[in-house]
Amino acid sequence: xxxxxxxxxxxxxxxxxxxxxxxxxxxxxxxxxxxxxxxxxxxxxxxxxxxxxxxxxxxxxxxxxxxxxxxxxxxxxxxxxxxxxxxxxxxxxxxxxxxxxxxxxxxxxxxxxxxxxxxxxxxxxxxxxxxxxxxxxxxxxxxxxxxxxxxxxxxxxxxxxxxxxxxxxxxxxxxxxxxxxxxxxxx
Amino acid sequence: xxxxxxxxxxxxxxxxxxxxxxxxxxxxxxxxxxxxxxxxxxxxxxxxxxxxxxxxxxxxxxxxxxxxxxxxxxxxxxxxxxxxxxxxxxxxxxxxxxxxxxxxxxxxxxxxxxxxxxxxxxxxxxxxxxxxxxxxxxxxxxxxxxxxxxxxxxxxxxxxxxxxxxxxxxxxxxxxxxxxxxxxxxxxxxxxxxxxxx
Numbered sequence: 001x002x003x004x005x006x007x008x009x010x011x012x013x014x015x016x017x018x019x020x021x022x023x024x025x026x027x028x029x030x031x032x033x034x035x036x037x038x039x040x041x042x043x044x045x046x047x048x049x050x051x052x053x054x055x056x057x058x059x060x061x062x063x064x065x066x067x068x069x070x071x072x073x074x075x076x077x078x079x080x081x082x083x084x085x086x087x088x089x090x091x092x093x094x095x096x097x098x099x100x101x102x103x104x105x106x107x108x109x110x111x112x113x114x115x116x117x118x119x120x121x122x123x124x125x126x127x128x129x130x131x132x133x134x135x136x137x138x139x140x141x142x143x144x145x146x147x148x149x150x151x152x153x154x155x156x157x158x159x160x161x162x163x164x165x166x167x168x169x170x171x172x173x174x175x176x177x178x179x180x181x182x183x184x185x186x187x
Numbered sequence: 188x189x190x191x192x193x194x195x196x197x198x199x200x201x202x203x204x205x206x207x208x209x210x211x212x213x214x215x216x217x218x219x220x221x222x223x224x225x226x227x228x229x230x231x232x233x234x235x236x237x238x239x240x241x242x243x244x245x246x247x248x249x250x251x252x253x254x255x256x257x258x259x260x261x262x263x264x265x266x267x268x269x270x271x272x273x274x275x276x277x278x279x280x281x282x283x284x285x286x287x288x289x290x291x292x293x294x295x296x297x298x299x300x301x302x303x304x305x306x307x308x309x310x311x312x313x314x315x316x317x318x319x320x321x322x323x324x325x326x327x328x329x330x331x332x333x334x335x336x337x338x339x340x341x342x343x344x345x346x347x348x349x350x351x352x353x354x355x356x357x358x359x360x361x362x363x364x365x366x367x368x369x370x371x372x373x374x375x376x377x378x379x380x381x382x383x384x385x
Contacts, residue, residue, distance in 0.1 A: 062277055152221040
């Protein structure tokens with residue numbers, strides 16, 4: 001069940017008090033609001049630019065926060081929470097690509113095709129020079145570059161977020177950076 | 188291939204590997220860009236280094252392009268009707284979704300029991316019908332014969348007699364009891380499901 005399936009009517013008919021949610025979630029509403037204000041836009045930007053689809057980013061943002069709230073997260077460390085949120089979002093985006101009728105799995109795509117999703121590529125190409133460069137990268141490369149150069153995540157954090165070994169991040173990031181730099185120079 | 192080796196930098200050192208050339212100061216360069224220190228007077232030394240270092244200049248090229256894109260995306264996210272929904276809406280949706288998931292989880296055993304009961308009811312009926320098929324067949328055949336010969340018999344006292352005989356037979360009694368039991372079980376679960384939905 002996706003959180004976007006919840007209708008306004010259902011929300012209005014909900015008799016659940018805030019204490020019910022606080023028993024289910026690992027943070028209270030006030031803490032959530034503060035965390036959301038800090039992380040929602042960066043997360044949306046990440047999802048929007050990696051997927052090239054703002055509507056998909058909207059859905060994935062909501063679903064990511066729902067799963068984040070339901071997770072039994074013990075740590076109060078804000079950086080850890082943010083990394084965990086981005087990890088959920090990255091997995092959801094990958095699941096979406098796997099399920100999508102027009103796209104192929106990231107793994108097979110990264111082995112063969114230069115682009116995984118034609119529609120994503122088209123959307124990105126219509127944008128700036130950077131958009132065109134991004135569109136020619138593999139989704140995994142886009143993820144790595146964004147997390148490293150926009151979010152400032154360490155290799156260890158990126159490894160946790162994208163589900164790869166920390167040791168392989170450096171090389172993958174280097175290759176992605178070189179590819180992106182070449183594309184930017186030739187645009 | 189990035190970099191031309193020796194022209195690299197004064198303080199940093201370039202890896203000699205042709206496959207993976209990098210500079211030890213790449214992270215410093217990136218930190219300066221991310222923190223905003225790059226553009227200020229504190230960033231002068233690192234800017235000079237990056238200008239002379241192929242690896243670091245590549246970091247600058249890519250990081251600045253991505254950060255520009257991030258700024259554009261953040262502006263888009265702030266436009267009315269675009270970007271992430273308000274925190275309150277996401278909280279309430281999450282709350283409702285959690286309650287719905289909890290309800291579904293709680294109802295799982297009941298749904299399972301209801302399905303098992305339905306399956307047992309159907310199996311009991313089918314099994315009894317198979318077990319008593321010769322008797323049922325003979326009973327239906329004789330009833331059909333009576334109706335054909337004496338149409339009025341279907342509403343007469345003969346049927347009452349036949350019914351009382353049927354109840355008197357233990358096998359047919361069991362058949363009827365099993366059917367009634369299955370029916371009652373189904374009705375009880377149906378009533379429960381309706382009550383729960385309401």
